[in-house]
Amino acid sequence: MRPDARAWFSGRTYTARSAADLDVEGLLRGKRRGGHRVSVVLPARDEEATVGRLAGELVEQWVRRVPLVDEVLVVDSDSTDRTAEIARAAGADVVATADVLPAHGTRPGKGEALWKSLAATTGDLLVFLDADLLGDVTHYVPGLLAPLLTDPQVGYVKGCYTRPLELSGHTSPAGGGRVTELTARPLLDALWPELAGFVQPLGGEYAGRRSALEQVPFLSGYGVEVGLLVDLLGLLGLPGLAQVDLGVRRHTSQDQEALGRMAGQVVSAVLSRVPGVRADAGGLLTQFRSDGTGFVPVSTPVAVDERPPMVTVAGYRADRAGVV
Numbered sequence: 202m203r204p205d206a207r208a209w210f211s212g213r214t215y216t217a218r219s220a221a222d223l224d225v226e227g228l229l230r231g232k233r234r235g236g237h238r239v240s241v242v243l244p245a246r247d248e249e250a251t252v253g254r255l256a257g258e259l260v261e262q263w264v265r266r267v268p269l270v271d272e273v274l275v276v277d278s279d280s281t282d283r284t285a286e287i288a289r290a291a292g293a294d295v296v297a298t299a300d301v302l303p304a305h306g307t308r309p310g311k312g313e314a315l316w317k318s319l320a321a322t323t324g325d326l327l328v329f330l331d332a333d334l335l336g337d338v339t340h341y342v343p344g345l346l347a348p349l350l351t352d353p354q355v356g357y358v359k360g361c362y363t364r365p366l367e368l369s370g371h372t373s374p375a376g377g378g379r380v381t382e383l384t385a386r387p388l389l390d391a392l393w394p395e396l397a398g399f400v401q402p403l404g405g406e407y408a409g410r411r412s413a414l415e416q417v418p419f420l421s422g423y424g425v426e427v428g429l430l431v432d433l434l435g436l437l438g439l440p441g442l443a444q445v446d447l448g449v450r451r452h453t454s455q456d457q458e459a460l461g462r463m464a465g466q467v468v469s470a471v472l473s474r475v476p477g478v479r480a481d482a483g484g485l486l487t488q489f490r491s492d493g494t495g496f497v498p499v500s501t502p503v504a505v506d507e508r509p510p511m512v513t514v515a516g517y518r519a520d521r522a523g524v525v
């Protein structure tokens with residue numbers, strides 16, 4: 202690791218593997234002192250199996266029992282199942298991606314849901330969690346907020362964790378994060394070696410200041426995390442970034458073909474940030490299926506689609522009541 206990345210890793214990696222690592226009273230005092238308002242955002246497409254328990258536990262713990270969070274918002278990203286209904290019944294606020302900033306239209310993908318969430322929330326501190334997380338992850342919220350509430354220089358905090366991989370009844374304790382390990386990390390280390398200290402550059406659990414998030418573009422699909430990391434590095438510099446060890450993360454894994462498409466979007470996102478790369482690079486991914494007699498090519502668009510910094514968008518009212 203380069204010395205700057207190593208120094209960052211040593212100085213900017215915090216630990217919150219469980220509630221026992223956290224001084225929640227201290228965080229509440231920091232929140233009050235800073236006059237902060239906290240929004241938790243769960244982007245969700247067809248997550249009826251997991252979103253209800255997760256949203257319900259977050260609302261119960263951090264809104265009703267301990268006033269660390271002011272709103273839990275599920276952004277329904279074109280679900281065709283009961284995600285919205287179940288999330289609402291669990292006590293979360295729910296909004297459909299298409300209903301936010303309708304004058305700007307709607308696009309598919311996770312990044313679109315996150316971009317729209319900036320316009321649909323009121324907090325000056327935002328925490329993002331995937332809606333397919335399994336197990337008790339309530340400590341992720343104070344864990345991700347802690348660096349923001351205790352160090353004014355920090356503007357963006359990524360979660361990191363050990364990632365078991367559960368496939369066909371077999372568990373590999375740290376085999377998860379295949380796109381991270383086989384695509385994102387090698388590319389990032391080659392192109393932005395100062396980011397080499399990030400354990401989970403693609404992880405979906407992170408927190409940031411609105412003042413930073415509203416100044417960067419959002420890629421609409423699965424390229425959103427790698428885009429945010431590179432763009433926030435440009436905006437805040439390495440000292441403005443931090444990571445928190447949150448322990449273990451389990452989620453619902455996608456199959457290899459779907460992960461190939463995700464990797465294609467990540468590659469396109471990375472290429473979009475490299476000066477001098479051909480503008481049409483990273484447009485189409487061709488995968489092959491065998492039909493028993495031969496190979497059938499299946500092509501999917503993986504080009505990145507980008508939303509501009511929210512602060513430049515007409516209709517986004519960053520000055521609305523409650524936003525610091």
Ligand SMILES: O=c1ccn([C@@H]2O[C@H](COP(=O)(O)OP(=O)(O)O[C@H]3O[C@H](CO)[C@@H](O)[C@H](O)[C@H]3O)[C@@H](O)[C@H]2O)c(=O)[nH]1
Binds near residue numbers: 309427
């Ligand atoms: O069109 C979509 C697709 C996904 N999601 C939600 O986004 C979250 C993460 O999606 P998932 O398909 O579970 O991604 P992973 O396979 O877990 O991929 C990892 O890597 C991705 C690329 O960086 C990140 O976006 C993810 O957060 C991270 O967990 C889930 O809550 C999804 O419901 C949407 O809201 N809209």
Ligand SMILES: O=C(O)[C@H](O)COP(=O)(O)O
Binds near residue numbers: 365377378
């Ligand atoms: O972050 C990743 O690399 C993808 O979410 C794949 O994760 P998995 O290998 O744990 O399914």
